[in-house]
Amino acid sequence: MLVLLPPSEGKAASGRGAPLKAESLSLPGLAGARAAVLDELLELCAADEEKAREVLGLSEGLRGEIAKNVELRTAGTRPAGEIYTGVLYDALGLATLEPDARRRARQSLLVFSGLWGAVRVGDRIPSYRCSMGVKLPGLGALGAYWRGAMEAVLPEAAGSGLVLDLRSSAYAAAWKPKGEVAGRTATVRVLHSQVVDGVEKRSVVSHFNKATKGRLVRDLLMAGAKPAGPGELVEVLRELGYVVEAQAPGRAGGGGGLGVGGGQIP
Numbered sequence: 001m002l003v004l005l006p007p008s009e010g011k012a013a014s015g016r017g018a019p020l021k022a023e024s025l026s027l028p029g030l031a032g033a034r035a036a037v038l039d040e041l042l043e044l045c046a047a048d049e050e051k052a053r054e055v056l057g058l059s060e061g062l063r064g065e066i067a068k069n070v071e072l073r074t075a076g077t078r079p080a081g082e083i084y085t086g087v088l089y090d091a092l093g094l095a096t097l098e099p100d101a102r103r104r105a106r107q108s109l110l111v112f113s114g115l116w117g118a119v120r121v122g123d124r125i126p127s128y129r130c131s132m133g134v135k136l137p138g139l140g141a142l143g144a145y146w147r148g149a150m151e152a153v154l155p156e157a158a159g160s161g162l163v164l165d166l167r168s169s170a171y172a173a174a175w176k177p178k179g180e181v182a183g184r185t186a187t188v189r190v191l192h193s194q195v196v197d198g199v200e201k202r203s204v205v206s207h208f209n210k211a212t213k214g215r216l217v218r219d220l221l222m223a224g225a226k227p228a229g230p231g232e233l234v235e236v237l238r239e240l241g242y243v244v245e246a247q248a249p250g251r252a253g254g255g256g257g258l259g260v261g262g263g264q265i266p
Contacts, residue, residue, distance in 0.1 A: 001161045001226055003217055004118075005111045006168045007131075008086035014068075014126040015078030024124070029153035030117040033146065037115055038072065040136050041128075045069040056134055065129035072126050080111055081121030091214025094121060101221040109217070110157065112171040114142045117149060132170045143173035150175035162186065162227045164220075166213045186230035187257045188213065191245075212260065216242065234258065 022034060045052045045066045052058075052066045068075070081094045094105055106122040113119060114132040135141045154175050163177055163185040177185040190209040219240045227233040230246070237244045243261030 001108050001164060001220070002158050003109050003164045003220075004167050004171075005088070005109060005217075006166070006171045007111050007113050008084045008089060009131065010085055011083050011127045011129075012078070012085050014075040015082070015124075016076045017078060017124060018076070019074050020072065020077055020126055021124070025116065026120040026123050027118060027153050027157060030149050033149040034116055036139060037117075037130070037136070037142065037145070040138050041069055041115065041130055042072060044136065055136065056129060057131070058129065062129070069128055069130070072128055075126035077124040077126050079121060080119045080123050080125050081105070081109075083125055083127055084111060087210040088214040091211045092218050093214075097218070097221060100224065101218075104221050104224065108221075112167055112174055117146050117174070118154070132174060143170060146174040151178075155181055160228075162229055162233055164188070164217075164233065166217070184229040186233050188216070189257060189259050191259045191261055216260065230258065 022031065022038075025031075025034070044055060049063070049066050052069075053060075053063055056065070058065055081089075094102065097105060106120060109121045110118050111121065112132065113130075114134055115128050115130040116123075116125065119125060130142075132143050132146075133141075136145075139145045154177075158177070158181050161184070163181060165172065165177070165185055165187045176182075190212040216237070220236070223236070223240060225236045225240075227236050234244050234246050237258075237260065245259035245261075
């Protein structure tokens with residue numbers, strides 16, 4: 001099983017470990033694209049702080065992130081699973097997984113990134129600020145830029161099992177599974193119920209969506225689940241206590257989406 005995750009906007013501080021060794025990152029086929037994005041990001045942030053703030057979409061209060069980017073080659077690193085924080089990663093709780101589940105996490109979780117393309121949670125990276133929605137002056141929109149490199153690398157990384165896609169739309173733009181891989185890919189929408197004037201309405205709510213996805217991944221890792229496709233995933237999730245609504249496969253041959261109940265909105 002390969003689980004595709006979004007990163008977090010907020011990130012923990014860089015560690016005290018050795019500086020970035022780009023050649024040690026997973027998915028070496030992305031090395032050339034990573035180097036190009038890193039080079040341009042460093043040049044942008046070092047040359048013109050105000051322009052960098054505009055390009056990166058940073059508020060005045062986040063101006064310090066630009067200086068952090070300038071130091072990316074020399075800053076300390078820590079595992080990506082510790083760098084990424086926020087609601088999803090808090091609910092996932094990588095640090096508190098049992099040893100076998102932690103090993104499965106290192107093998108199966110792939111975090112998409114505007115700067116790195118995609119990394120595994122054990123890859124050591126510095127803290128940075130560069131979302132997939134950024135449009136760099138030279139390389140252009142990162143979602144489109146990464147697409148070519150991803151198409152050459154991700155099908156192999158997907159292996160032969162389920163691909164569970166939990167990315168947000170901005171990060172999903174960087175790679176869309178095709179062909180046989182698409183047939184065993186499942187996307188998840190977390191649906192929450194709210195009673196309005198006596199009528200139950202269901203919707204996607206960001207905070208609950210992220211928290212439920214984090215718990216769902218944690219439960220799958222702890223259970224050692226290895227569903228081969230969307231159908232088996234439905235069965236596994238129901239056994240784990242989730243309310244699941246399976247949707248029909250899409251026209252492009254995708255494995256279809258899943259609606260997962262995330263509880264009632266207070």
